[in-house]
Amino acid sequence: MKILVCISKTPDTTAKIAFTDNNSKFAEAGVQFIVNPYDEWYALVRALELKEAGLATTVSLVTVGLPDADPIIRKALAIGGDDAIRINSDNDDSFYIASQIAAVAKDGGYELVLTGKETIDYNGSSIGGMVAELIDAPYISLAIKLDITGTTATAVREIEGGEETNEITLPVVISCQKGMAEQRIPNMKGIMGARTKPLVVKEPVAVESLTSIVSFDLPPAKAGVKLVSPEHPEELVRLLHEEAKVF
Amino acid sequence: MSVLIFADQTDGQIKKASFEAICYGTAIATQLGMDAEAVVLGTISKEELVALGKYGAKKVHHITDSNLDHFDAQAYTKVIAGIVTATGSKVIVFSNGLTGKAVAPRLSARLKAGLVTGAIALPDTSNGFVVKKSVFSGKAFANVSINTDVKIISLNQNSFPVATTDGAAEVIDATANVDGPKVKITATNKITGEVPLSEAELVVSGGRGLKGPENWALVTELAKLLGAATACSRPVADAHWRPHHEHVGQTGGAVAPNLYFAIGISGAIQHLAGVNRSKVIVVINKDPEAPFFKAADYGIVGDAFEVMPKIIEAVKKLKGVA
Numbered sequence: 001m002k003i004l005v006c007i008s009k010t011p012d013t014t015a016k017i018a019f020t021d022n023n024s025k026f027a028e029a030g031v032q033f034i035v036n037p038y039d040e041w042y043a044l045v046r047a048l049e050l051k052e053a054g055l056a057t058t059v060s061l062v063t064v065g066l067p068d069a070d071p072i073i074r075k076a077l078a079i080g081g082d083d084a085i086r087i088n089s090d091n092d093d094s095f096y097i098a099s100q101i102a103a104v105a106k107d108g109g110y111e112l113v114l115t116g117k118e119t120i121d122y123n124g125s126s127i128g129g130m131v132a133e134l135i136d137a138p139y140i141s142l143a144i145k146l147d148i149t150g151t152t153a154t155a156v157r158e159i160e161g162g163e164e165t166n167e168i169t170l171p172v173v174i175s176c177q178k179g180m181a182e183q184r185i186p187n188m189k190g191i192m193g194a195r196t197k198p199l200v201v202k203e204p205v206a207v208e209s210l211t212s213i214v215s216f217d218l219p220p221a222k223a224g225v226k227l228v229s230p231e232h233p234e235e236l237v238r239l240l241h242e243e244a245k246v247f
Numbered sequence: 248m249s250v251l252i253f254a255d256q257t258d259g260q261i262k263k264a265s266f267e268a269i270c271y272g273t274a275i276a277t278q279l280g281m282d283a284e285a286v287v288l289g290t291i292s293k294e295e296l297v298a299l300g301k302y303g304a305k306k307v308h309h310i311t312d313s314n315l316d317h318f319d320a321q322a323y324t325k326v327i328a329g330i331v332t333a334t335g336s337k338v339i340v341f342s343n344g345l346t347g348k349a350v351a352p353r354l355s356a357r358l359k360a361g362l363v364t365g366a367i368a369l370p371d372t373s374n375g376f377v378v379k380k381s382v383f384s385g386k387a388f389a390n391v392s393i394n395t396d397v398k399i400i401s402l403n404q405n406s407f408p409v410a411t412t413d414g415a416a417e418v419i420d421a422t423a424n425v426d427g428p429k430v431k432i433t434a435t436n437k438i439t440g441e442v443p444l445s446e447a448e449l450v451v452s453g454g455r456g457l458k459g460p461e462n463w464a465l466v467t468e469l470a471k472l473l474g475a476a477t478a479c480s481r482p483v484a485d486a487h488w489r490p491h492h493e494h495v496g497q498t499g500g501a502v503a504p505n506l507y508f509a510i511g512i513s514g515a516i517q518h519l520a521g522v523n524r525s526k527v528i529v530v531i532n533k534d535p536e537a538p539f540f541k542a543a544d545y546g547i548v549g550d551a552f553e554v555m556p557k558i559i560e561a562v563k564k565l566k567g568v569a
Contacts, residue, residue: 230549
């Protein structure tokens, strides 16, 4: 079984969020970029564990991005993965991106496509579902566990107030979240090896974009915290009841 | 032409977030001069469906089929797509919950209809169709233009007011060819006796400042009095003081309750990313430099072990609990 893991480049979790060009672009100056944590910690590491357990033959990575995404995909290759494909485009419409990934998934005959539960920049949580529809495969969203037996995937997914265990015949698309695996730190051997692993750059397939970002806003600044004396905590309860009216 | 809202149900009960989605979809319909219609899949009583009129739905399209009683994103998508085509709906609204996250992207790809997930306000239709959504884990908003004839929006929970009238919806029993589910559900494990975190209006959360799981009564007692869900920070979940499903933050769950009451949590940026959409944030921390105070609406700089028993007393008094 071949696994395809979708990798996205995102700003570091502690990056300052600011915008340029009349608030139409994310201000990248001075920002460190990382592999989207959900893609890396959960989707990629679980894929590697499945391969190490002899349940997968190869783990391939795919990203949609310009050459500045190469260091990110190399970092993901340093953690593990056999090869990578970069689709050379910087479109931010999720249908466009999903269409590129679906084309790769179809061409490569991947039976398991893993994504993170969302990217920490656009928080779309859309790519997995779109890819599944485009390749006509079942989709398990927000999975916290995944095992493979033969051609059957067993996934535990989050439901409101609990968990549900699903069995699906491959191929399947699964979005991964906390619980799936533990973060791995790449070692020196991995980092050295990643330099020579195949990274194929492909031009995008022609697809229309369905959405476009017009502008960004920052949330209004908080009015500031209203501090209550530790001597009179009951005053906090009064404020929450009478002023904030939350209970 | 209509605005079609997917109303999600479990065990014959429409989910609370779907009422919010119907009110939101109704407001869009008014904006566009269309009618709001809802679609409900699976077994549910007629009264529940008629009652959706209270939230603004003029009609409710209801499809029952034994294959719809268990959730399968692929089967749901096909059925909803059929209703969209039959009704000529121009805008489709989901709640951005677990079902919406599984179905809305599929429907978008199937219909080639532009999708915005995590919407927090009504669309701006003065020049095109632009939807404001939460991005960068609540640290910013993006205004996204949907450029297709049919548009899909999934609404973040707790971001649109629920208002009711005495309307009644006309129920239309629709039929559909439903594929057998490809996903087999082999086990369901629901945590009972607790308020689910994702649906909670009030959340009480504890961090490392509480020093150990033996002190969690300070969190759970307040939560119980308020009917709140309990949550925790990442170090607490990682140390197994509390179960992982309680972890909120960048890598855990995100919440957007009316009240997030944080006890002994410093407020690292990754934690804030999971809670910054809360309407009111209260922070109890003995460190006046704790970053959480910058994001808080109310706070007490003090020792949780001294402050919390007094707060619990005051809430008991307020609620008339002896």
